[in-house]
Amino acid sequence: MSLNPKIVGQAEDAHEAVLVRALATTGVTKQHWIALTLAATATDPAPTGEPAARLSQALRSADPAQVRQILDDLVTAGLLTTEHAVTPAGQELFARVRAETGQVVARAYAGIPADDLRTAARVLELVTSRLDREA
Numbered sequence: 375m376s377l378n379p380k381i382v383g384q385a386e387d388a389h390e391a392v393l394v395r396a397l398a399t400t401g402v403t404k405q406h407w408i409a410l411t412l413a414a415t416a417t418d419p420a421p422t423g424e425p426a427a428r429l430s431q432a433l434r435s436a437d438p439a440q441v442r443q444i445l446d447d448l449v450t451a452g453l454l455t456t457e458h459a460v461t462p463a464g465q466e467l468f469a470r471v472r473a474e475t476g477q478v479v480a481r482a483y484a485g486i487p488a489d490d491l492r493t494a495a496r497v498l499e500l501v502t503s504r505l506d507r508e509a
Contacts, residue, residue: 377497389479396474400467401451405444407471408432410453413460416470425458434509 375381390404397407409429430441448454453464460468483491 382498382501388482392475392478393471396471400471402453402467402471404450406435406453409444409448409475410460410464410468413448413454413458414465 384396393404397403402410409425409432412428412432413425426441426445429435429444431437432445433441433444435441445454445458448464449456449458452461453467468491
């Protein structure tokens with residue numbers, strides 16, 4: 375067996391299903407989750423406009439209105455401040471979903487040698503980088 379788009383897609387779909395299940399009762403979509411994750415894992419406060427730019431890149435979306443709506447939704451839900459910092463409610467949701475999905479993913483990856491996981495990560499990062507350049 376060789377790495378190919380079908381295998382990569384199936385792995386992505388399986389990971390996404392775990393996330394969707396964890397988000398099912400939260401009112402947060404995958405796009406909202408990506409925005410919340412970017413805000414929750416940011417190391418420094420982002421300059422004005424940067425959260426939207428990072429989200430646009432992460433979603434591979436050139437639609438500024440869609441990106442603004444996602445951020446506005448999180449502000450309205452009380453998960454982000456108007457400056458796009460994570461609120462305490464946002465931190466709680468982020469921690470809860472991350473813990474739930476982390477447990478499932480840890481079980482899925484259990485027993486796979488660390489060297490194999492590092493190799494898979496390197497290959498997927500390289501493929502992603504090359505495809506991003508093509509796009």
